[in-house]
Amino acid sequence: MRTDIVVPIYNAPDDVRRCVDSVLAHTRGDYRLVLIDDASPDPAIAAYCAELAGRALPHVTVLANARNLGFTGTANRGMALSRADVILLNSDTVVTAGWLDALIRCAGSDPRIGTVTPFSNNAEICSFPRFCENNVWPEGADPEPVRAALAKAAVPTYPDLPTGVGFCFYVKRALIDAIGTFDPAFGAGYGEENDFCLRAAALGWRNVLCDDAFVLHTGGRSFTTQKDALVPQNTATLLARHPGYIRLVRDYIAADPPRALREAALAQLAVATGPSGGVLHVIHDHGGGTETHVRALIAASRGGWRNYLAVAVGDHWQVEEHRADGSVGTFEIDRLQDEPWRDFLRAMCSTFGVGLIHLHNISACREGIITALEQFDLPYGYTVHDVNFACPTITFLDPGGRYCGGVTDPETCQRCLAAQPAYATADIVDWRRRHHALASRAAFLIAPSQWAADQFESYFGGCRATVIAHGTPRPDARYVPGARTAVLLPDDDVPTIAVLGAIGPDKGARRLERLVALSRERGVRVRFVLIGYLDREHGPWQSDDARFTVHGRYDPRDLPDLLAHYRVALVLYPSAGPETFSYTLSEAWAAHRPVLVPPIGALAERVRGSGAGWVMTDGEWHEESAMLARIVEIVAPGSAEAHAAAAAKAQAMPHATLSGMATATIDLYAAAYPRALRAAKPLLPRRVRDALGYHPWRPPVPPPASAPAAEPVRVRVARVAGRLRRTGFGTWLYRQLPAPMMEALKARLR
Secondary structure, three states, rough: EEEEEEEEEOOOOOHHHHHHHHHHHOOOEEEOOOOOOOHHHHHHHHHHHHHHHOOOOOOEEEEEEEOOOHHHHHHHHHHHOOOEEEEEEOOOEEEEOHHHHHHHHHHHOOOEEEEEEEEEOOOOHHEOOOOOOOOOOOOOOOOHHHHHHHHHHHOOOEEOOOOOOOOOOEOHHHHHHHHHOOOHOOOOOHHHHHHHHHHHHHHOEEEEEEEEEEEEEEOOOOOOHHHHHHHHHHHHHHHHOOOHHHHHHHHHHHHHOOOHHHHHHHHHHHHHHOOOOOEEEOOOOOOHHHHHHHHHHHHHHOOEEEEEEEEOOOEEEEEEOOOOOEEEEEEEOOOOOOOOOOHHHHHHHHHHOOOEEEOOOOOOOHHHHHHHHHOOOEEEEEEEOOOOOOOOOOOOOOOOOOOOOOOOHHHHHHHHHOOHHHHHOOOOHHHHHHHHHHHHHEEEEEEEHHEEEHHHHHHHOOOOOEEOOOOEEOOOOOOOOOOOOOOOOOOOOOEEEEEEEEEEEHHHHHHHHHHHHHHHHHOOOEEEEEEEOOEEEEOOOOOOOOOEEEEOOOOOOHHHHHHHOOEEEEOOOOOOOOOOOOOOOHHHHOOOOOOOOOOOOOHHHHHOOOEEEEEEHHHHHHOOOHHHHHHHHHOHHHHHHHHHHHHHHHOOOOOEHHHHHHHHHHHHHHHHOOOOOOOOOOOOOHHHHHOOOOOOOOOOOOOOOOOOOOOOHHHHHHHHHHHOOOOOOHHHHHHHHHHHHHHHHHHOOO
């Protein structure tokens, strides 16, 4: 069935020509293009219309109003020209490939649909990518990538709208038959399509968004001189007839139901137009230094790579799409029942155009990831953030809470695990065998310290990691701290010893508590402040004697001020187990504070020989009383010169930068990245949409209009026939109705 495309014209000849050219270039099928010149005073319009009429295109009709009727009157003239469905198309639009087919498919998907509006750059509630904004279109830019992204991401959903938007407004003929055309009370235009849609909704028709179509709208150039006067006048008319309109639209905008549709399309647009390389980072859900590192790496490499961060917890993966502009889209994706892990991970990579996986910590989804990567066609790499590949404890702590020393003998390790209820069922031989296989197939391995690289290779022979230190941000002169909370200390000269970060048993929580108790018992003149939180005290909190203070969570950028507030002389690391890097060590040095660290792991490696702190002896590390004595010695007045020298060394310590870390890592990405991605089945669009939290919106039953337009006679006949249709006479009458009236009646009766 033919569709009439009606373009009301008033001045703006360049826009008109561009609009018509786009329709002729991108429209297929049975359609008629109707141009109606609304008595434009610009002579270029008459000249263009004559030129177009002279081309004698069989599917183009050029008309002219004898006098200016305004948009409403001109649109009504266009709607009255035939018995076909009508698209009212502003003359300042540019249509794109497949637009008409998409609108027709949408309109035909449900007989209750009365009006259809496509996505546009400038269409209020149908705007893309930013909702209810004019997304100004760059001159000469090609809209095809946006159209293609919307079409690829679409289910399609065809969600309900509170009202259509008039720049490109598809209206079913059955709806026109049911409620008439635009109300002439809206004069030259503005608000007429809103009134029309609300009248339609009151009779059970749907106003919907065609989410797989895109039409450019440059915005009101032929209408600007009248709009300022028309808006308040016509808004008053609209609200008088539909008092609930403001609330309806306000609630819709607050809910933003199409958000998921736009986000899905943005993801496809990024794949099509962003950097060619896509990386999927996989982490656990425990936060900490691993997540800090990954987010810093993503931020530092955003310009040249597309980054996706998956927080993988069993069958549930939260995937963040980190966009070039710094915004983030979040997808909550669940593996389907009986869906093979390989297919799940491959579909995710295909959906986001990912050609490389970077594993950071897989402890929350270990079995699934190992299974998926056993025979995988994409390269992956791994960063040794901790030693979980070597030992299920992650911390290398024995049943007594002591560091085992990095034992590699399987029998010794199995006995150690058997003595710890949480790991009693673990098979250390199988554990290391599977991780060794995973590591040996990796395209790259990264360790943040030489100790971590050496320790990893001691368990997994032949798996040599490249050492790339975690970068730390440089001081941000633009950072302006907001309101901050701090605990007050007594105004005295007692030295303060600080511990930084989230402190659990492996980081020395119980040892810190014993140090506090020992200092209290012995009357030692030191106090302890935890800038961070304890596993069983999150703070802010302070003991009655102010010997121990828990500050609570902190922003690392605030640390220099917090260390100054608490008058910190030394930063202590009472760790029971080894660290592979330690961000807080970098933070302490950046704040010009010397440190005291245990003789194990990356802490000892980084501090030893630096002069920016001290490394405990084995005796000091094993016994809290000896550790406390060393602390007192370091902060004693007689050690002031040595302390000052260590603080100066801390201030001068070089730090790996974020850019340097990113560059070194990206070099490994580039070497591993496939030249071409093999085609694979992506996640279904419906699954992606729902992963973005899509919920359908249904318009509330509208209150009756205070001044409804007169109901056409044919609708009153249809109403009577509907009431009588179960009688013999009613059945006969019902069958005599023309098809458009029958469709209108059916829509009302659903």
